Amino acid sequence: MGHARDIEDLIDLMARLPGLGPRSARRAVLMLLKKRGPLMAPLAQAMAHVALTAKDCTRCGNIGTTDICPICADDRRATGEICVVEDVADLWAMERTGAFKGRYHVLGGTLSALDAVGPEDLRIPRLVARVAEEGLREVILALNLTVDGQTTAHYIADVLEGSGVQVTSLAQGVPVGGELDYLDDGTIGAALRARKRF
Amino acid sequence: MGHARDIEDLIDLMARLPGLGPRSARRAVLMLLKKRGPLMAPLAQAMAHVALTAKDCTRCGNIGTTDICPICADDRRATGEICVVEDVADLWAMERTGAFKGRYHVLGGTLSALDAVGPEDLRIPRLVARVAEEGLREVILALNLTVDGQTTAHYIADVLEGSGVQVTSLAQGVPVGGELDYLDDGTIGAALRARKRF
Ligand SMILES: [Zn+2]
Ligand SMILES: [Zn+2]
Numbered sequence A, B: 001m002g003h004a005r006d007i008e009d010l011i012d013l014m015a016r017l018p019g020l021g022p023r024s025a026r027r028a029v030l031m032l033l034k035k036r037g038p039l040m041a042p043l044a045q046a047m048a049h050v051a052l053t054a055k056d057c058t059r060c061g062n063i064g065t066t067d068i069c070p071i072c073a074d075d076r077r078a079t080g081e082i083c084v085v086e087d088v089a090d091l092w093a094m095e096r097t098g099a100f101k102g103r104y105h106v107l108g109g110t111l112s113a114l115d116a117v118g119p120e121d122l123r124i125p126r127l128v129a130r131v132a133e134e135g136l137r138e139v140i141l142a143l144n145l146t147v148d149g150q151t152t153a154h155y156i157a158d159v160l161e162g163s164g165v166q167v168t169s170l171a172q173g174v175p176v177g178g179e180l181d182y183l184d185d186g187t188i189g190a191a192l193r194a195r196k197r198f
Helices: A005-014 A022-034 A036-053 A088-097 A124-133 A147-160 A185-193 B005-014 B022-034 B036-053 B088-097 B124-133 B147-160 B185-193
Strands: A081-085 A103-106 A138-141 A166-169 B081-085 B103-106 B138-141 B166-169
Touching: A005 A022, A005 B036, A022 A036, A022 B036, A022 B088, A036 B005, A036 B022, A036 B036, A081 A088, A081 A124, A088 A103, A088 A185, A088 B022, A103 A124, A124 A147, A138 A147, A147 A166, B005 B022, B022 B036, B081 B088, B081 B124, B088 B103, B088 B185, B103 B124, B124 B147, B138 B147, B147 B166
Parallel strands: A081 A103, A081 A138, A138 A166, B081 B103, B081 B138, B138 B166
Antiparallel strands: none
């Protein structure tokens, strides 16, 4: 290709990012090559730093750089409400709306018979423990309206039955089959406010 | 946002890449966070390595990791033909076709009255010197068919007038206003083969 193997390797790695194919990865690397000082070096350093320091919050599963994430560490968020999401992307999407003041619980996926994902593969036992430990008032299920998402929601509602906690779910505004991370902030906020008993 | 400032910084840097906006940068970083070991760490390392070792070829302006790029270092490419391109992206595009067997000269842009880019801001003096030093037979102008690209082509043809070298340009196949890096390989190859005297 007329350029060094090292550069080719970098393009191949970049092409594995979502939203970048081989061609756009090449363009991104070319831009980085032209801005080696102002952009490429700082980006490499920021990435190396995060790769080294990032960790899952031991309480909720959010990704941060501390054992306990900023949300779990913030006492003002001890509202007695906890929002259960499939993925960190969904937590971020929810946070962007600013509509939720409580804490989160990131499952790390959904139950799936097909992929042999059981409750113990997710943070479901941890959720049950938190409900008891933290004296929660309400568990808001903000799972995607997919088959696996709703199977998981029903499973969690069953497991928490009799624990005394109120289980609700996001309601109107979330389109069927929709994924939280792709929704606009207003839609998520409306769905949160209109949540109904599960 | 519920995640660490370091992660936010990384998203901001990623969002400056072509093809990635704030949203897709966030998704890319989330994917990296989930694949910290297998993808994020190697990508950071590859990027840091290239940022440190990448340099412009002192002869042609191609980007590589050596003072003289692999193409300039390859004696089989001393065909007496040199292909003049605006940008390294165009050199890579030309190389992908495999249609050109000679060497390159990367101008690093085009002449532009608007942006006050003169011949001395590009590698034009270096091109004139190479024509004399390397005993070239033909200079193929593979500049974009934009106003600035063609102004630059005419300027180079004028400057090389009387040097004895034949100046040609890419011909049919390149659409007006088209940029080389966006063309398919077949189109570029055809344009090269049908090149005409400039
Ligand atoms: Zn947390
Ligand atoms: Zn070179």
